[in-house]
Amino acid sequence: MSEAVIGTSEAAIGNGAAGPDKRAAIEVRAVEKRFGNVGIIRDLNLSVAQGERHAIIGPNGAGKSTTFNLISGHIKPTSGEVRLNGDLISGLQPFEINRRGLSRSFQVTNVFARMSVWENVRCAVLWATGHRYAFWKNVDSLPEVRERTAQILDDIHLTHRRDVPAGLLTYAEQRELEIGITIASGATVVMLDEPTAGMSNAETERAVALIRRLTEGKTLVIVEHDMSVVFGLADRISVLVYGHIIASGTPQEIRRDPKVKEAYLGEEAH
Amino acid sequence: MTTAATSTPKMKAAAGGHVRFYGIWLIGIAALLVLPMIFSSGGSLTSFSLIGIAIIFALSYNILLGQTGLLSFGHAVHYGLGGFAACHMMNAVVSHGWPIPLPFIPLFGGLGGLVFAIIIGWVMTKRAGTVFAMISLGIGELVASSSLILRSVFGGEAGITTDRTALPKMLGWSFGPQIQVYYLIAFWLVLSAIAMYALTRTPLGRICNAVRDNPERVQFIGYDPHVVRYLAFCFAGFFAGIAGGLAAINFEIANSAYLGAIQSGLVLFSSFIGGVAYFFGPILGAILVTYLQLGLTNVTGVWQLYFGIIFIGIVMFAPGGIAGLLMMHRPLVRAGTLWTVIPSYLVAIVPTVALACGVILTIETVARYSSGDPINLFGIAFNPTSPVTWIAAAVLVVGGSFVARLTWRRIAEAWDRAATVARDRGYLA
Numbered sequence: 188m189s190e191a192v193i194g195t196s197e198a199a200i201g202n203g204a205a206g207p208d209k210r211a212a213i214e215v216r217a218v219e220k221r222f223g224n225v226g227i228i229r230d231l232n233l234s235v236a237q238g239e240r241h242a243i244i245g246p247n248g249a250g251k252s253t254t255f256n257l258i259s260g261h262i263k264p265t266s267g268e269v270r271l272n273g274d275l276i277s278g279l280q281p282f283e284i285n286r287r288g289l290s291r292s293f294q295v296t297n298v299f300a301r302m303s304v305w306e307n308v309r310c311a312v313l314w315a316t317g318h319r320y321a322f323w324k325n326v327d328s329l330p331e332v333r334e335r336t337a338q339i340l341d342d343i344h345l346t347h348r349r350d351v352p353a354g355l356l357t358y359a360e361q362r363e364l365e366i367g368i369t370i371a372s373g374a375t376v377v378m379l380d381e382p383t384a385g386m387s388n389a390e391t392e393r394a395v396a397l398i399r400r401l402t403e404g405k406t407l408v409i410v411e412h413d414m415s416v417v418f419g420l421a422d423r424i425s426v427l428v429y430g431h432i433i434a435s436g437t438p439q440e441i442r443r444d445p446k447v448k449e450a451y452l453g454e455e456a457h
Numbered sequence: 458m459t460t461a462a463t464s465t466p467k468m469k470a471a472a473g474g475h476v477r478f479y480g481i482w483l484i485g486i487a488a489l490l491v492l493p494m495i496f497s498s499g500g501s502l503t504s505f506s507l508i509g510i511a512i513i514f515a516l517s518y519n520i521l522l523g524q525t526g527l528l529s530f531g532h533a534v535h536y537g538l539g540g541f542a543a544c545h546m547m548n549a550v551v552s553h554g555w556p557i558p559l560p561f562i563p564l565f566g567g568l569g570g571l572v573f574a575i576i577i578g579w580v581m582t583k584r585a586g587t588v589f590a591m592i593s594l595g596i597g598e599l600v601a602s603s604s605l606i607l608r609s610v611f612g613g614e615a616g617i618t619t620d621r622t623a624l625p626k627m628l629g630w631s632f633g634p635q636i637q638v639y640y641l642i643a644f645w646l647v648l649s650a651i652a653m654y655a656l657t658r659t660p661l662g663r664i665c666n667a668v669r670d671n672p673e674r675v676q677f678i679g680y681d682p683h684v685v686r687y688l689a690f691c692f693a694g695f696f697a698g699i700a701g702g703l704a705a706i707n708f709e710i711a712n713s714a715y716l717g718a719i720q721s722g723l724v725l726f727s728s729f730i731g732g733v734a735y736f737f738g739p740i741l742g743a744i745l746v747t748y749l750q751l752g753l754t755n756v757t758g759v760w761q762l763y764f765g766i767i768f769i770g771i772v773m774f775a776p777g778g779i780a781g782l783l784m785m786h787r788p789l790v791r792a793g794t795l796w797t798v799i800p801s802y803l804v805a806i807v808p809t810v811a812l813a814c815g816v817i818l819t820i821e822t823v824a825r826y827s828s829g830d831p832i833n834l835f836g837i838a839f840n841p842t843s844p845v846t847w848i849a850a851a852v853l854v855v856g857g858s859f860v861a862r863l864t865w866r867r868i869a870e871a872w873d874r875a876a877t878v879a880r881d882r883g884y885l886a
Contacts, residue, residue, distance in 0.1 A: 259677065260676075280676065280681065281676035281677055282675075282676045282677070282679050282680055282681050285676070285677055285678065285679045286679050290677065290678075291677055293674070297671060297673065297674045298671070298674070299666070299667045299670040299671050299674065300670055300671070301666070301669075301670050301734075302666055302667065302670055306663060306666070306667075309663065310663055310664060310667045310675075310678060311678040313660045313663070313664065313678075313679075314678060314679030314680060315679065318660040319660065320660070320661050320664070320680075320684060320685070320688055321659060321660045321661060322656060322659045322660070322661040322662070322688070322692070323659065324659055324660060325655070325658055325659065326658055326659055326660050326662070326663050327658060329660075368674075368678065369677075371678070372678060372679060
C-alpha cells in the first residue's frame with residue numbers, strides 16, 4: 188500500500204510535464220474502475236501527445252488491457268474522465284469513440300472469422316468512407332472502398348490471401364489482419380494491444396516494422412510485453428502496476444527510474 | 458451464387474464468374490416459367506405455388522439467421538401479419554372500388570410485416586443470441602394468441618376471408634385460375650429473391666455478416682450492432698410479409714395458423730436443412746421441406762417423425778445443410794479430384810438405402826402395429842403384425858448400418874486423399 192502512495196506522487200510528477208494540454212491525443216484523468224468492491228484501476232492519469240508513440244508496460248494483471256478497454260469505451264469508468272483530442276469520450280459507446288478517430292486492436296485475435304481477408308478489411312473501411320448502413324449501393328462498385336481495401340491488404344502483405352476466410356489464416360497472419368482492420372478506418376489515434384504476443388522473433392521484427400510504417404504520423408498507444416519492441420518503438424513509456432501508473436517518461440527515464448526497476452523490470456529479471 | 462471477384466489480376470476469372478452468376482439466375486427464372494408447362498396438373502400447380510411462397514419466406518428468414526446470426530422462433534408473425542394486411546387490403550380495395558389490381562397486393566403484405574418489425578424490432582434486437590431467441594418466441598406466442606382474441610382484426614378462429622377475383626383486372630388476368638396465381642407468385646419470387654440477394658451485396662449486407670461473426674469487433678469499426686440487427690430485422694419482416702401476402706392471395710384467407718409457432722418452426726427447419734451459410738441454401742430447403750410436407754402426408758401418418766429425424770441428422774452430420782454438402786465439393790471440382798470420391802459414394806448407396814429402408818420399416822411397424830394397416834415400401838407390402846416384417850426390419854437396420862459404416866469410412870478416406878490433393882493444388886485453404 189505504501190508503495191502505491193509513493194507511486195501516486197511519482198505519476199503526478201510524471202504527468203505534470205504534459206499538463207492538462209487540451210490538444211493531447213488522449214488525456215486520462217483520475218479514472219477509477221471498480222468491479223464490485225475490487226478496484227482494478229485506481230486514480231489512473233495518462234497523457235499521450237499528438238503523434239507520440241506511447242507504450243504501456245506492466246506485469247501481468249496490472250490492468251493494461253482494462254486501461255485499453257476504458258479508453259476505447261469497451262467498459263465505462265466508475266469515475267474520472269477520458270478525453271480524445273480534448274473532447275470528453277468517457278461514457279460514449281465504442282462505435283461513437285471509433286467514429287471520432289480512435290481505433291484499437293485486441294490482445295486475443297478478434298476478426299470476422301467466416302469472412303474473407305478482403306471482406307474483413309473492407310468492413311473496416313466502410314464507415315470511414317461514409318457508406319454507413321447504406322442498403323442501396325453495391326458494395327463491389329465503390330471505387331474508393333476498393334482502392335483503400337487493396338491498399339491496406341498490400342500494406343499488411345496479405346494480398347495473396349485475400350479470398351481466404353480469416354479463421355483459416357495462420358496465427359501471425361491473423362495478427363497482421365488484426366492490425367489491418369484497426370488502421371483501416373484511417374483513425375488518427377491507434378491503440379494496439381500486444382500486437383506481437385505469441386510471435387516468433389522473425390515475425391515480431393516484421394510486425395514491428397509494419398506497425399512503425401502504418402502508424403507514421405499517427406498517435407500510437409501500445410501494450411507490449413516484449414521489452415525490445417517497447418524500447419525500440421516508443422517515444423514515451425508508462426509503467427502500470429496494480430491499476431496505477433507509477434512512472435511515465437522517455438525510455439531512458441524509465442530505464443533509470445528506481446521505482447520501475449523495483450516494481451517491474453527487477454521482477455522480470457528475477 | 459459465387460461472390461463476384463473485384464481485383465484487376467482476376468479480371469478474366471471475374472468475367473467467367475459473371476457469366477456463371479447471371480446464368481444461374483436466368484436458368485432459375487426460365488425454370489419458373491417452364492415448370493407449369495411440363496407439370497400442368499392442378500396438384501402440381503398448387504405445389505409449385507406453395508413452394509414459391511415457402512422460398513420467399515425462407516430467404517427472408519435467412520436475412521436473420523444466416524446473414525445476421527439472429528435465431529428467431531417467431532418469424533411467422535411477420536408472415537402472418539403480412540397475410541392479414543393483404544386480406545384487409547384486398548377487401549378494402551373491393552369495398553371502396555380503389556383501382557389497385559391484385560399483383561400489387563403482396564406489397565401491402567410486405568408493409569404489414571415491415572410496420573410490425575419497425576415497431577417491435579428496436580426492443581427485440583437490443584441483444585442477439587439467446588435473449589433475442591427467447592423474445593422472438595414470446596412475441597410469436599403473444600401475437601398468435603392475440604389473433605384469436607382480437608376478432609375485429611384477425612377474425613377469430615375463422616380468420617379473414619377474401620376474394621382475389623373481385624379486384625380490378627390487370628392485363629385481362631382475373632387470377633381465378635391457379636396458373637395465374639402461380640405466375641403472380643413466381644413474379645414476386647424473382648423480384649424478392651433478386652432484392653434479397655442484392656441486399657447481401659450492399660454495405661449493410663456485408664456488415665450484417667460482420668455482426669453475425671463478431672458483434673463485439675463491429676463496434677470498433679464504427680458500427681452499432683444494434684442498428685445493424687434492427688435494419689436486418691426490418692428487411693426480414695418486409696419480405697416475410699410479402700410471402701404472407703402471397704399466401705393470403707393463394708388461399709384467399711388469413712387465419713391464426715399463419716403466425717403460429719408451427720409456421721415459425723417450419724421456416725427455421727427449411728432454412729437450416731437447406732443451409733444458412735449460402736444464399737441459395739434456404740431455396741433448396743424450402744423446396745425439399747414443402748415437397749416432403751405435401752408428399753409425406755399422403756404416404757404416412759407419422760411424417761413429422763421423419764421431419765424430426767432428417768433435422769437431427771442434418772444438425773449432427775451436416776450442419777452446413779444441403780448447400781454446405783454441395784459446396785464442400787467445389788474445391789474438389791476445381792482441383793479435378795472429384796472423380797476419385799465418386800466411386801466410394803456409389804458403393805455406399807446400396808447399404809445406406811438398405812439402412813434407411815430398415816429404419817422406415819421399423820417406424821411404420823411401430824406406428825401401424827395396433828391398426829394392422831399394411832406397409833407399402835417401394836411397392837413391397839409388409840404386414841406390421843407379422844414377425845417376418847420385424848425380422849426384415851432388424852436385418853436391414855443391423856446389417857445395413859454395419860456395412861454402411863464401412864462404406865462411409867471409405868468415403869472419408871477417399872475424401873481426405875482428394876482434399877489433400879486439392880490443398881496441394883491450392884484450391885482448398
